[in-house]
Amino acid sequence: MIFKKDEELDTADRSGPVAQAAATHERREERLMAENEGGEVTIVGAGARLEGNVVSAGSLRIDGQVKGQINADGDVSLSPQSQVEADIRAQNVSVAGRFKGNILVKGKAVLARGGRVDGNITSKTLVVEEGGIFHGQSIMDGGAAQAQSGAQQKPGETAAKGAPADQSEQVKVP
Numbered sequence: 001m002i003f004k005k006d007e008e009l010d011t012a013d014r015s016g017p018v019a020q021a022a023a024t025h026e027r028r029e030e031r032l033m034a035e036n037e038g039g040e041v042t043i044v045g046a047g048a049r050l051e052g053n054v055v056s057a058g059s060l061r062i063d064g065q066v067k068g069q070i071n072a073d074g075d076v077s078l079s080p081q082s083q084v085e086a087d088i089r090a091q092n093v094s095v096a097g098r099f100k101g102n103i104l105v106k107g108k109a110v111l112a113r114g115g116r117v118d119g120n121i122t123s124k125t126l127v128v129e130e131g132g133i134f135h136g137q138s139i140m141d142g143g144a145a146q147a148q149s150g151a152q153q154k155p156g157e158t159a160a161k162g163a164p165a166d167q168s169e170q171v172k173v174p
Contacts, residue, residue, distance in 0.1 A: 108126075121138050
């Protein structure tokens, strides 16, 4: 069956609230990434397994498995079926699948319902939707700019010049 990008899927093909939520999330992420990057989105398909460095001049959507490093000039979206073990550097990141590693973004990191992050997130904004699981440390605001410029921040160091690191940002879920 072939669908156009904005075409709705038949409800018979995707039954149940989880499948419908996944399809809605996928369409929303594609639309947002296309708006931000003028329509260029690289897709790693559901059957694909990549090991090594993935570099994208635009946005990237991962439906399959990736192990290594991910660098994107645009946004990175991990779909509900994705399994990624990597360090990600991008403008914005959305995680709806399983992710292990560190995320470093200039803008927003979103952990969607059903998504799981095991690692640290450095961003200006962090959104954890109900049902998302986050094991790690969040470094917000000034930390994103420092990390993008190549400065490595260690736990307990100041997040911004003259300001102590805010330990209340650390979120651990058993």
